[in-house]
Amino acid sequence: MEAAIRQVGTYQERPKGTVRLNLSRAAATMGTLPRLGDFLATYPDGRLDLVIDDDLTDVVARGFDAGIRIDDQVSRDMVAVRVTPDFRMAVVGAPAYFEGRSSPQRPEELSKHRCLTYRWGDSGALFAWRFHGPDGPLVVDVDSVLTVNDTDLLRVAALQGAGLAFLAETAVAPHLAGGDLIRVLANWCAPIAGLHLYYASRSQMCAPEADIEPAGAVPPLSTPSGPSRPPLRMSVLEEGADLAAAATSSN
Template sequence: SMRGAEFAELMAFMAIADERSFRGAALRLNISPSALSHSMRSLEQRLGARLLHRTTRSVAPTEAGQALLERLKPSVAEVEDAVRDVAAFQQQPRGLVRINMPRIAAQLIVMPKLAAFRAAYPDIRLDLVIDDSIIDVIGRGFDFGIRSGSIVQQDMISVPLTPDLRMAVVASPVYFAERPPPQSPAELNGHACLTYRWYETGALHPWHFDGPKGPVDVIVDSVMTANDTDLLLEGALRGCGVALLVESRVEKHIADGSLQRVLMDWCRPFPGFQLYYPSRRHMPAAMRTFIEWMKLSDGVASPLAV
């Protein structure tokens, strides 16, 4: 491996070849001409080749020197770029940030803030991957996951993004005109339900309720399963059946009468969405910037007045 002194000798050689003068190079490197001569003699001895033709008036690379120069230039430019990039990263964050989240989190949390984020940090690119399943997000190469706080692993650093969430059981008035609305989870039996299926495992998501006597999980009768909550919402709006969806996603439909809500007393709040990531000493500026931006409350409280 190369020692610091050897690297310095190569840089000195490049400066001399560039300036075509020992004095000019010594000035540029801020060392004495005699130290520079000594440095060059040491380099030529080590390489066993003459690198410079010296005359009283000028200095020029030998053939061997020219060959070495051509090999060194791109490498040194690469090193200088790397150093400059690190400095630039601190000033103007740039690079790619990969986030894995459920569709609802993208709709309620990230998208409302996207335009302002893009304006503030034009050099940061976001890769948003919609994934409603519970996967090892970090193990898959994502920088961040966004999930409900109830399922974030213990060893992660997490940043709360929303207040508590609640689920809502909904169907269209057209659907309920033909069947009596259920008064308890048990009465969901026989209802046409639109359910979420984990794509990764194929498992059906049981409908979880909290009653006076504690938690109740119901495996409902599915007429349609989907791994996309938007499809479940659309199915409910079209009168195809009953869906269990995050309250903030269906509020406006309940308000305008296109959906009717049931079993409200059985749907207790649960921990809201959190941004999570593993602890790391040296976090890229783009990641740090994204965390700070998501912490700002402006885009959080408004779409999620839960």
């Protein structure tokens, strides 16, 4: 977040302006909200416009300053800065769900269970249930009794005993600690790439022949429904990457 806000107000003593971030619900919960108070205290003239979006949105085409996703969802031509450590997924269900049912001991046994799945809204593809065992990675096809494009709804459905959900462990940690959810197959869930703040490189943001801004600056960004924002200089954003890295190491 520090890296993004330092884009705005480049020519002012204290950064100010609005930064538009496109991020998943998990990214907002894990990487943004825990730092929000400190962030706004550090940048009192800064404003955040957070758009919660669990799809794989093209942040450049949609006029966002940056996005936050897990590393393997970020295009390789974007500049990416880590904002959280790696984390694991968790297969969870309510105690009521397991009444009269045996817990799966291997991912293949999920075929005998009612599962709650996530579907990407843009592509229509289902979020894969990926595991890692003694013989390497594997993907399991599950019997989905409920498919949604909202991870909060998956969590609520799991809490109600509707079936097993596959969610980020940080999203369900309080429910596991309180006994509202039970985790299974924990040893089969390997760490996955942490969340990264990503933004367009200079080559994406400014065509070489464009000569409408001072050297080192990027043309103003605009949204389909709003006016242009102040020029953003990418060198300032790159300097802010050190702050994001420091924030990650301190958590």
